[in-house]
Every structure is written in structure tokens, then in C-alpha cells.
Amino acid sequence: MTPAPLEYYLILSAVLFAIGVAGVVIRRDVIVILMSIELMLNAVNLAFIAFSRFLGALDGQVIVFFVMTVAAAEAVVGLAIMISVFRHRQTLDPKDMQLLKW
């Protein structure tokens, strides 16, 4: 069985990334937006892994570990902020978070 060519992985990665971007821009729920960001990060991870595998270098895989760590931290902080915002404003719709606008 021949391995799937690199293009397949990259196309999958691009599609996942596009879905993530669309989610971030379109969805009206901050939780979903956070999930979309995770999706974008993982799309990038996929691209890294694919390149790493096909170039036979480990660098990409190392970077993926870093990204996963940062993503975990980011999720924690993001969710904590969301909880705090929800307690104050009883909403998670980004449209309602415009206090800094004049």
C-alpha cells in the first residue's frame, strides 16, 4: 500500500483551517469561536506533521508539541475569561461585548 501523497494532507489541512476561520468569523458563540481556533491550530499541526513525515525531519513534530501546549494554555485562559464574562453579563455573544467602543 503506497502512502497517501503530501497534497492530500495539505488539502485536508487547508480545508480544516478554512472551516476554522469561517467559524471564528461567523459564529455567535464565544465557546464555538474558541473551538474554531483550536481547529485552526490543529490544521496547522497537521501540515507540520505531514511536512515532517515527508521531509524526514523531526523539527515539525517538535513544533507541534509546542503548539499543543500553547493551545492547551490558551484554551484554559480563554475559557476562564469566558466564565468571568458570562458571570458579569449573562451572555457569550461577541456582538454584546462592545464596551470599549465609544
Added chain:
Amino acid sequence: MSTNLLRWIPLLPLAGAVLNIFLGGRWGKKFSGGLATVAVLGSFLISLWVFSVLSPTGILRDTLYTWIDSEPFKAQVSFQADALTAVMLLVITGIGFLIHLYSTGYMAHDEGEARYFAYLNLFVFFMSVLVLADNLLLLFVGWEGVGLCSFLLIGFWFEDHANTSAGNKAFIVNRIGDFGFLLGVLLLFWEMNRLGVPTLDFAGLKEAAGRMPQETATLITLLLFVGATGKSAQIPLYVWLPDAMQGPTPVSALIHAATMVTAGVYMTARLNFLFALAPATLSVIAIIGAATALFAGTIAVAQNDIKRVLAYSTVSQLGYMFLAAGVGAFGAAVFHLFTHAFFKACLFLGAGSVIHAMGGEQDMRKMGGLRPRLPITYWTYLIAALALAGIPPTAGFFSKDRILLEAYSSPHGSFGLWLVGWITAGLTAFYMFRQLFMVFHGTSRASESVQAHIHESPPTMTLPLIVLALGSITAGWLARPSHNVWDPWLQAVLGRSNPAEHGEAVNETLLVVLTVGLAVLGIALAYFIYGRARRIAAEDGSLWQVLAHKYYIDELYDALFVRPFTAAANWFARVFDPVFIDGAVNGVADFVRSISSAGRRLQSGNVQHYLFAFLIGTVFIFVYWLRW
């Protein structure tokens, strides 16, 4: 010669003023008056010392620090005392001291005594800076400072609107004159710079002024004289001085009779070398001086307010001084300044004593018969009035006759100038004795309650009167023909020989007899009209009305300048300012707001919109890279 003592002449009164401003209210009345008086006494003693060590050609110097150092121009805060300054200092601090002393009695019932004495000391400070200055800029500091003090003291009783508006009038009219003065100083500096001597020191000016073209000198001196007409109350800017009588009477005596109003005469004498270069200016000064003397003299005849008569008399006498300066007799001008300071201060203080006794009444029609009740005031007043009328052997006789003689015989003089001065001398005698008879003789026309209150003033007030009355007699003897010490003293500064040594031969005795004769005639006339009358007849002839209304000059100025100016100011306030100024400012703001309200829509505040813009931008950059 250099000395460090000179600076204390202005600094002592300044210290007194500062102490009185900050601590006078706390220390109480007795103290503030005493402090101010002692400060001026100190200045007077130093002035006496200056006078005693100074030789007629000597100059004492005291440099404090460099004020402006702008290469090549340099102005120092530096005091100099020469013969002219010494005379002025003696007048300012000597008479100033007497008037401070008098004020301690006069203002004893007043609440604002500390403020009063602070202003009065401040005035002595500025006035001595004015005469001690060794350059025109420092002189200008004093010049403006005394104007400020004059304004503050005229409006001293500021609860009354009439007083504050009189103060404003004095200030504004003086500003007009000061504007001319400043232009003159600037033009002078410009010209000196052109001549390669960029200085405003009197010594430097004196050396280089001779190289100036005559036209420039004429323009400069005319502008400087505009300043003098403002400060020394000459036509056309004399209108503020009669209104200045709203201030306390000792202030009228010190500032508006003896010292400040003579600043213009002093300035003219100080810059005599400059004025001598411009015969045209001298003619203008002589004519204005003579015209003012006559004009104000006629107005004084018809006034009923005791202080206003004296005010117009002051304007008239200042006219004499400028008449003398205009015919080139600066020595005679300063001499009349000197003697006038004594008898006019004495008259004002006497008037103050009368007003004090009458409980604030100033209308002479409601006085009369005060002679037995106020003996000291009466006798001193009589002496000073005789001096003002020019009866020998009082001081006024010597100084006025000097001026009339010069007006006739000097190379710049003429018969016309002498005639005007001569008529004025008669008028002076008439109005002074009209006043004397109305106030002190006849029967009292005051109400019962006022009559019961009439009393002679306390010694602090009568003592200055006596000293000044003595001065009114003896001050003139300094220049008596047989033993003239005055002219040799000032010769080095004013650069003029003894009047006897020049000009066409005139019958000096005849002129003197004519003048004194006319003065005696004026006194006699006043006696027949006012001295014997049991009551003052109502005066309502049409000429009298014109005089009593001061030729309607105030009304004329009101219509010509004040009203158009107020109307213009109103138009600017009501139309120009809201429509044009506010319109421009608000218009810019509205314009910016209308633009920004379109731009504001971009900033929705919604994070997703920003992210979307971010995405679009990224895509564009990406596409851009990929294409090239």
C-alpha cells in the same frame, strides 16, 4: 562716583509696601501707617545725604544687575543721581514723607489703611525708580508703575462706582499717552542703532543724539511728548486728572499735584538735549503748555468742588511748566515744578483738612466762615494760595515770573506766549481767592449738624501743613535774582545759562510789575464778588455754564471716542464674536465631527468584524506575494 546707598531710596518704600500688603492687616492700623511713614523718612534721609555729597556736575551711580543683555544692546537696572535727580528725590521723598504723616491722621477712620499705605509706598518706590533710572527703559518701568499706583489709589474706595470708573479713565487715558511714549522710545532706539550707538542710557544718548537728523529728532520728541501730555495732564489728554480727585485727598496732593503729574516735565528736562534738537517740537510744547494753562485756568474759575478747582489749577500750572520747557527754559520748568510741589501739596492737604472738618463735604457753596474754626488750616491755605497766585515774596512769585520772563525773552519765546501766561496768572489769582473766600470767609452755609462737628485737624495733619506753608514761602528764594543758587546747580544737567545773560533786552521790572499787578487785581476782584457777599449768588450765565461744564470736553470725547468705541465693542461682542469667531471654531469642530461620524461606523466594536477585516487583509497580502 559709585555707592550702594542709592538703591535703598526705592527699596525702603518697596519693603514697606510688601510688609504692609502681607502683614499690615494683622499688625493693625497704627503700625501700617507708621511703617510706611518711616520707610519714606528713610528714603528722605538718604536723599538728603545724596544732595549733600553731590556736586553740580557729579553723578552718583548704583548698579544692581544687568536686566537685558542682548548683544550689542544692554540695559541695566542701574540708578544714577545727578543734580536734577537730587532735586526730584527731595521733592518726592520730602513731600512724600509729609503726606504719609498727614495720611496717618487723615485715614485714621478708614478700614483699608494697610492697603492704602501699601499703595502709597509702592508709588514712592516707582516714582523714585522713575527719577533714578539711568536709562529710558528703567524710566519707563517707573513711568508705568506710577500710573498703576495712580489707578489703584483713585479707585481706592472701590465700593463707589464713580471712583472705579474715574480710576479706569485715568488708566486708559494714560495708556494712550504711554503708547506714544513707547513708540518714541522704540524709534529713538532704532535711530541710535542706525547711528551705531545701540543704547538707551542717558549718558550714551546725550553723546550721540547730536548726530541725529532733525526730522527724526522731531518725530521722536513729539512721540515722547505725547507720553508727557498723558502723564502730565496736558491738552488733549488732561481729562483724567480732574476725575482723579475721587481718590483720597492726600493722594491727590502727592500723586496728582506734587509728584507723578510732574513726571512728564521731568522726562522733558531729562531729555532736554534731545528736545533742543527739535525746535518744531519745542514750539508745539510751548503752545500746548500755554493753551493748557489758560484753558484749565478758565475752567477752574467756574468749579464749585473744592478739589476740582485745585485739580484744574494743577493742570494749568503744569501747562506753565511745559510753556517754560517749550521755550527752552528747562531750569525754569523744573523750578516751577519744585515750588509748585510745595504750595499745591499744601493746598490739597488744606482742602483735605477742610473736607475732614466738614465731614466729607466738598461743595464750596456749602462751606464758608471756616476761618475761626480752622485757624492753622486757614493761614497755611492763605500762604499757599498767595504762592500760587504769584504774590511776592512767596515761592510762586519767583518761579512764575521766571517762566513769564522766559516766555517773553527767550529765543523761542514770543509776546503771544507771554500774554497767555500773563492772563492765566490773573485767572489763577482770581480762582484761588474765589475759593479762599468761599471756603473760609463769610458766614457758614453748612447744615447745623455739620457745623457742630467742625474741628481743627490733629497735629499729624497740621504739622505737614505748616512745613509745606513754610516751603511755599522759602522755596522760591533759591532762585531770587540777587542770590541765584538754582541755575548754577542745574546748569550741568540742563545746559542752560542764566536767563539774564541772553536774549533781547527786556524791561524785566515792567513784566514783574504787570504780572503782580494783574494777580492783585484778580484777588481784589475775587474779594468784591465773593469776599463781601453774605451768600453766593446763583451763577447761571451762558458763559458760566460753559465753564462750569468744562467746555463740554468730556461730553465731546464721550461722543467722539467713548461711544463709537463702546458701540464697536458691543458690535464685536454681539455680532462678530458669536458669528465669526465662534462660527469658525464651531465650524471646524462640526466639520471634523461629520467626517468622523462616517469613519466611526468602521469601528463597530464587534471583534468578529475586526477579524474579518484582518482576514481580508491577510488574503490580499497573500495574493500579492503569490503573484510576484
